[in-house]
Amino acid sequence: MTAIHLWAPDAARVEILLREQRYALTAGDRGWWTLANPQPHHGDDYYFFLDDQGPFPDPRSPWQPAGVHGPSRWIDHRQHRWQDDGWQPPPLTAAVIYELHIGTFTAEGTFDAAIQRLDALVDLGITHVELMPVASFAEERGWGYDGVALYAPHHHYGGPEGLKRLVDACHRRGLAVLLDVVYNHLGPSGNYLGRYGPYFTDRYNTPWGDAVNLDGPHSDTVRRFFIDNALMWLRDYHMDGLRIDAIHAFADNSATHFLEQLADAVGSLQAHLGRHLVLIAESDLNDPRAVHPPAVGGYGLDAQWNEDFHHALHAVLTGERQGYYRDFGRLADLVAVLTHGWRYDGRFSQFRQRCHGRPATGLAGHTWVGCMQNHDQVGNRARGDRLSQILSPERVMIGAALLLTSPFVPMLFQGEEWGARTPFLYFTDHQEPELGEAVRRGRQKEFAAFGWDPDQVPDPQDAATFRQSKLAWDEMDRAPHKALRQWYKALIRLRRQHPALSDGRLEAIRARFDEDARWLVIARGPVVLVCNLADNAQRIAVTGLGDKQLLLASAPQVHPDNAGVLLPADSVAIWADGTSAIDDSMPFSFSNKENSP
Incomplete structure (x- = not known):
């Protein structure tokens, strides 16, 4: 039996519009409302009304086929017939990760189109595909970090069934799938969570406004909303792990941190499924607590991105010293990262004008993901230029060798392996004029701080900015790109065949x-x-x-x-x-x- 449940602690009356009729839900404990009959069917569209205001989409909507402002659609995940029985992902310690953005990975920009390019990743030697966020956001195009319908795969990418087909296709080829999830904020357009309850709090300031309510009144249910979301991706979409965006932006003073609770819930799901699952954090804290076990005060995550490695390698290769690169640039910095995990492990940072980080004593290299390029470090440049556009091929080859022989879990960014000439720009599609203009001004200000000419920044709202960022796959088999791809492939094979490189x-x-x-x-x-x-x-x-x-x-x-x-x-x-x-x-x-x- 399938009942409808909704959390709306401040509402006096809750109704659902289902199959063209409105039904009142029954109030229960701690702000929960329930409707046992009629039951929703697979494919039914529905809306909620709160105190006669609405209609509003479901906060846990599994599908938003008409966009984030439209009706929610009920999904019975048991309807999908998976083809990956017995699947187990390769261990993270043996991984080579490939980060991609569905909208620009192919000309079509869909889950199904991405399937056609998976064989090239297998041939390269990739083990794990990491998808940038796919939760529904208000526009057609964007990076995905402005998601608002967190349980619903973006309809322009192909919705729930398209995503399941992609994951199934990856597993058939031996590729694990990681998903980038964003729990530190929601996007500015189409965010209806505040209508339902205290999902946010003004007790903390964040770059996006009010913080997610992780430690205030009603925070138990808010935390559960995000944890259930993580479990859904792993259970119902057969994801093999999650990359958690910017954990340094969480505001949580609870005795049990949200990340520890999340790791515990994922561990329980792993035991139930009998399938290995991993959690990887993006963190700017240089704090080993993220991967330490809870028994010694840690959060129990499996790995975290290593920003120091990227910055040290980038600064050595390019000579750039603006922004946070001012803390790097010497070979000594790169060697310190390779042999100690971080460069800033409690030492003074010129960029921050304070001491930063703490020692990573005892941690293995596998607890970090290292990269030479990623969506942030390419896309947050004024012109979205890749290293292949600012360095000689010889320098790129040196960087690839240092990455793929490093003690860290290596990650490539889409097109890196052939030195793609297409940029990866920051692009948006905000329909509200004032929001679009605010994004333009914000990007120009940010780039000015790095010393780049704001007048040279492509307009993120221009559809051409998005189109320029799509990979040109025909480059891969042409000189000089073909030779660079062979170099990456050779390095990955070398990493596989010599045990010292996986130590x-x-x-x-x-x-x-x-x-x-x-x-x-x-x-x-x-x-x-x-x-x-x-x-x-x-x-x-x-x-x-x-x-x-x-x-x-x-x-x-x-x-x-x-x-x-x-x-x-x-x-x-x-x-x-x-x-x-x-x-x-x-x-x-x-x-x-x-x-x-």
Whole structure:
């Protein structure tokens, strides 16, 4: 039997419009209202009325086929016939994650269209697909972080059935699926939660206005709303894990933090399903508490994004020092991250003008997700330019090698593997003119703080900004993009075949560098990576290379012996004991001519 339940603690009367008739719900305990009959059927549309005001969509609506302001549609998730019986995702410790945005991943921008590109990810060596948020937002196009119907997959992407088909298709190919969820705020348009109850509080200030009510009166039910949402994605859509947006923006002084409660609920669901589930946090706190177990005061999450790794690698490769990059730029910063997890582990940050972070003592590298590019770090540049648009191919190859031989769980951003020339811009589609104008002004102000010319910022409200951000898949098989993709593929295979590269022990990493000469040597067991970041060829002293096999080299002119190696400018080479990771044609290298755009 399916009953309708709604939480509306301040309402004196609640009705539902179902099958063209209005029915009154019965008040229960703690603000809950119930209707046992008539029962909703799969595919029924409905609205709620509160004290004769409305109609309003269901806060837990599973589908908004006409958009977030339209009627909700009842979904019986048991109607879908899954094809992934017995599925188990690869462990996170062995993962290579691929972050993608459904709206720009393909020309069509739908779940079904994304299926047609999955084989390319499998061929590359990807294990986990991470979807940027798919919860319904008010517009046709956007990044998804302004979701308001959190239980309903965005109708422009293909709705619930489209998402299930995509997850099923991933699992058939051995790909796990992670979903980016946003629980620290809701979007500004189509957010009806405040009509129903105290989901928000003005006791805390956030960049988006009132904070989500996680520790005030009625917060038990508010917390349950978000936890049930997480469980729905994992249970009803067969997601293998969630990436939780910006946990540093949660305002929660409860004795049991919301994230700890969430991790406990997901752990119980994992035991029930018999399927491994993971939780990954985005955090700007440099706080190991996120992944420490609750028994020692932690939240019990599985991993968190490593912002220090991205910033250190980006600053070394590009030389940029604006904004938060002012805290980075030396090879010493990158080495500190690789060997200690964070650069800022309690030390003074020039950017923040205070001490930041705390030591990550005892944590394995697998508790961090590292990347060279992601949606934020590309899309929050004034022109959405990727590293392939601001760096030489040789520098990009060095960055890819440092990422994919790092102790962290590596993540790529869509198109990174072939050096996509299409930007990934910030785009919106707000229908309210004043909201659209506020977004324009806000972006210009933000970019001015980074030293970029606000007049050069593409209009996020212009549909052309969105269209420019769509991947051009025909690039992948053309020079120089094809060669770069082969480089990424070779590095991923190397990571798979050499156990030292999947060893998460930071203390096992040995590194030497010369800040002035701009060279870096990293040893991970029998695997040795040598980088020359200078603009001239130079001989780098590394003992024992003559006894190892050259596995990968970004340039053909690599001359090792027992005393060291002569490396061309802007190049990287990798040696190891044992056999080649790329057939019998090693060393694997690209000429500068082939890689030049």
